[in-house]
Amino acid sequence: HEKKCISRGESLVPTTQSKLSRVSSGFGLSKLTGSRRNRKESGLNKHNLSTQEISQWMFTHIAVVRDLVDMQYKEYQERQQNALKYVTEEWSQIEYELLRERGLWGPPIGSHLDKWMLEMTEGPCRMRKKMVRNDMFYIQYPYMPDAEHETNML
Numbered sequence: 001h002e003k004k005c006i007s008r009g010e011s012l013v014p015t016t017q018s019k020l021s022r023v024s025s026g027f028g029l030s031k032l033t034g035s036r037r038n039r040k041e042s043g044l045n046k047h048n049l050s051t052q053e054i055s056q057w058m059f060t061h062i063a064v065v066r067d068l069v070d071m072q073y074k075e076y077q078e079r080q081q082n083a084l085k086y087v088t089e090e091w092s093q094i095e096y097e098l099l100r101e102r103g104l105w106g107p108p109i110g111s112h113l114d115k116w117m118l119e120m121t122e123g124p125c126r127m128r129k130k131m132v133r134n135d136m137f138y139i140q141y142p143y144m145p146d147a148e149h150e151t152n153m154l
Helices: 001-009 011-025 029-046 051-099 145-153
Strands: 117-119 131-133
Touching: none
Parallel strands: none
Antiparallel strands: 117 131
16 A cells, blocks of 8 residues: 555645554553553652661561472472482382392291192083192191190090
8 A cells, every 4th residue: 555655746744644543542552551551650759668668578578488488398208208208219129029939139048937728710511720838827727736736645
C-alpha cells in the first residue's frame, strides 16, 4: 500500500498516524508508558525510607533466607538417611546371598546338624526331585536323652 502511495505522490502521514493510534489503543500502549513514569516516581520514594524500616525489611529477608536454608538442610538430612537405609538393606541382602550355603563365598561343607527333606513341588511323573533344608526338624523331633538310654539298655 505504501509503494502505491509513493508512486502517486500521496502523503503517508495520515494513514500511518491512524495505524499507530489503532495499535496503541488496541494493546494498551498508553497504559504501559504511563506505568513507566509511576515506576520512576516510586523509585524516588524508596530513598525516603527510614533506617528503622530498612533494618526491619533486612531482618525479614534474613529470616526468610534462614528458614529456607534450614528447610533445605532438613531435606538433605532426610535424603541422606534414606540413602543410608537403602544401601544398608541392599548390602545385607547381597552379603546374605554371597555367604549363604552354596553361595559364592559360603562354607565349603555344610554342618553335620543340617537335616534335609524332599521339596513338595512335583516334577514330571509326580516325582519330587529337589532336596531342601528342614529347619523345623529339631522342633518336630526334639532331642530326648532319657529315651535314648532306655533303647540302648534293652
